[in-house]
Amino acid sequence: MTEVFGVIGHPIKHSLSPVMHNAAFRHLNYDGIYLAFEVRSGELESALNGARALGIRGLNITIPHKERAAEILTPDRAVEEIGACNTADLSEWRCYNTDVHGVLMALREAGIDINGIRVLVVGAGGAGKACIYALRDAGEVFVTNRTAERGREVARRFGVEFIEMEGLATQSFDLIVNATPIGMKGFPDTLPVPEEVVRRCSAVFDMVYNPPETRLVKVGRKYGCRIASGVDMLIYQGAKAFEIFTGLKAPVDVMKRAVVSELEKLA
Structure with a gap:
């Protein structure tokens, strides 16, 4: 019987997770299928219970559900500390x-040495927390967020410093990480921080x-910044989820080729 997996979020039609996971299933001759499910805020708990009742084995979880899912499902230790998850094993009702x-591997792929650097994380949601x-x-990690109260709360949780958006102009960082949807298809095509802040940094990770x-x-490249790829982030977090779902070693190269090919078609 074909095993069913998927990703839930809102909006979700942009997701390339189905392309990536289904390519891995085909490559390994694994009898599985991976689908995208539109789940709006307020519908998450019903969706998770319904998915389990239908026999769906596992789900990836994206905007805006990463934090709420961590409260509904049984979290592993990292999820307890982070307060957000992106992968659910519904057969065990656990989340990871x-x-x-994905963050660490994307930075490694870009050749960015994270030891001793000053990092600005833009965004205090699930991705920012991770x-x-x-x-x-x-x-040395700093966090900024459009909603200051939420940003301060996350900074306190992790013992890092919060900087208001208005105060960024006087700061310098080695690495800027965009952990918001700004720039994503369907969201505002703007910079998450002032261009002057990007000009003074040496690496960018969107x-x-x-x-x-x-x-x-694009602005990071203009100023000669080293670039960590959101595509690599997607691939490596997906590969780890694939291994949780199936117990098999993920064919990372196959998954990456599938995603890059699809992005070229969408360009």
């Missing part, structure tokens, strides 16, 4: 955060992968 792995968790012991060349990435 593979975004942490990034802060991944980097806080490696360097978690947005569709399109791969966001305005932040």
Whole structure:
């Protein structure tokens, strides 16, 4: 019997997770299918219970559900500390955060040394929390957020410093990470921070992968910044989720080729 997996979020039609996972299933001759499910705010708990009742094995979880899902499902230790998840094993009603792995691997692929660097994480949602968790012991981490109260709360949670958006102009960072949907298809095509802040940094990591060349990435390239790819973030967090779902080693190269090919078609 074909095993069913998927991704839930809103909006979700932009997701390339089905392309990536279904390519892996085909490559390994695994009898599985991966689908995208539109789930709006307020419908998450019903969706998770319904998916389990239907026998869906596992789900990836994206905007805007990463934090609420961590409250509904049984979290592993990392999820307890982060307060957000992106992967659910519904057969065990457990959730995990593979975004942490995705962050570290994307930075490694870009040749960015994270030891001792000053990092600005833009965004205090689930993706931002995973990034802060991944980097806080490696360097000096700062967080900024459009809603200051939420940003301060997350900064306190992780023991890092909050900087208001208005105060960024006087600051310098080695790495800027966009952990917001700004720049994603369907969201504002703007910079998440003032251009002057990007000009003074040496590396940029935009978690947005569709399109791969966001305005932040373009401006970063203009100033000679090293660029960490949102595509690599997607691939490596997805590969880790695939392994949780199936117990098999993920064919990372196959998954990446499938995503890059699809992005070229969408360009």
